[in-house]
Amino acid sequence: MSAPTEEATGAPAMVEIRSVHKSFGAVEVLRGIDLSVRAGEVTVVLGPSGSGKSTLLRTVNHLEKVDQGWISVDGTLVGYRRSGNKLYELREREVLRQRTRIGFVFQNFNLFPHLTVLENIIEAPVAALGRPRKDAVASAERLLARVGLADKAGSYPKQLSGGQQQRVAIARALALEPKLLLFDEPTSALDPELVGEVLDVIKDLAHAGTTMIVVTHEIGFAREVADTVVFMDEGRIVEQGPPADVLDRPAQERTRAFLSKVL
């Protein structure tokens, strides 16, 4: 086990995942995952249900604890402090501070239904970062304009379509100005005609150089936006590489079988 280092290839690694294992009871969901994500790159994780891809994403901001291995984001271990050859679990307060630098977008949006769109977005900057309310409101309005919802600040989430809710959720994650954005199947709960508007927002973020890990079933999106495509099955990474390789010339039989079903 080596400490987080800079990749030899040039750009520093924003995320490093090293031999991560995770079990739920007797079921081993992650069986030794190694993955690096360089700053400014988009990594798309594909794989069948139960392949462990959502669990992997949730370990990156410590919503799930790992059983073995370690994960670092921007050079800092997530959820642990290293001393000698031991990893000490951090206190919740410290984990919460780390999470403010890692944005997470959920499949089911998880907007706070009793708060307006604006209140949803400014909640974390004000409460977790202690930013003045006025500044938080101003930047929330800029973010809403960026996701095309400038006129919805006073609405409640349930008054919006699924696509609009997910765009608000993205704005809420961006409000903390995270170094890394994690998307857990961001379009899976949407009606088909609403998928495009959410993917467009994510593409814009990709073009702006945001570091992202996106778990999705949208192969077309992966082909267009991903710098790296990772294919997972049964808790392992089967293969990874540029989309042109993994999607069009997969080296592994398992990847070919999956792609033939979803394409």
Add this chain to the structure above:
Amino acid sequence: MSAQTETHAPSLPAPPDAHAGESAPRIVPVRRTGRWAAAVLVLLLLAGALVSVVRNDAFQWDVVGAYLTTDSVLRGLGLTLWLTGLVMVLGFALGTLLAVLRLSGNRVLQAVSWGYIWLFRSTPILVQLLFWFNIGALYPQILGISTVNLLGPVTVAVIGLTLHEAAYAAEVVRGGILSVERGQLEAAQSLGLGPWRRLRRIVLPQAMRSIVPPAGNMLIGTLKGTSIVSIIAVQDLLYSVQLVYHRTYEVIPLLLVATLWYVAVTSLLSLGQYYVERHYARGTAGTR
């Protein structure tokens, strides 16, 4: 333009036995004779009961009127009201604490909360009140002060009712917290919100939708339930009218005085519950 759109309008299929050129057939609802008959019968029975109540002199409505707003009755009503309010506030504060302990990750705290709820729900409130009233037999002195002087009947009433209330409130609050989707907590955690902020700002406001209806039930139950303190000589609404009828033997009219007040206050509380529920329903589909 209108002529053009008409030609494009889809034509409705005609009903099977309709003739061309006829206007749309009128719809005739079913006659509900039985429903009307039942309504008339019930109204007659109610009217009969009302007449008998009004015309039966034994109800002594003049006495009811005479005592309804006397000072001692109003003082009793006042005590019932503030005792109810205080017990609800303290009971729900302690109940929320118990619910949070029960849902915490600490096994010992979980067990303590469970044990508390088990104990206080397992014994009648009457027994609990008598127990606290006689606590001096177990602990003649508390902090060097004589227990009997420290704990007067009113203090005993507040303590006894609150501890009992808290056990039920804990379960109501716990049910409310559990009704909030798990994703809400995860979203709050992923945004870096601390535990206290998550509870106060995210979880409890959403839990309130499930808490308010049973809490309204408990409030009304507690208002009436405080009448039990009359057995330890606390002058609430019921005890105030009892004091009068022990003197005058006008039992029924004075019980009616208490009844009218209980009904009036619970009616107001039910109305209040409607508005509180509407407040906490904000942001849910179908409102605004």
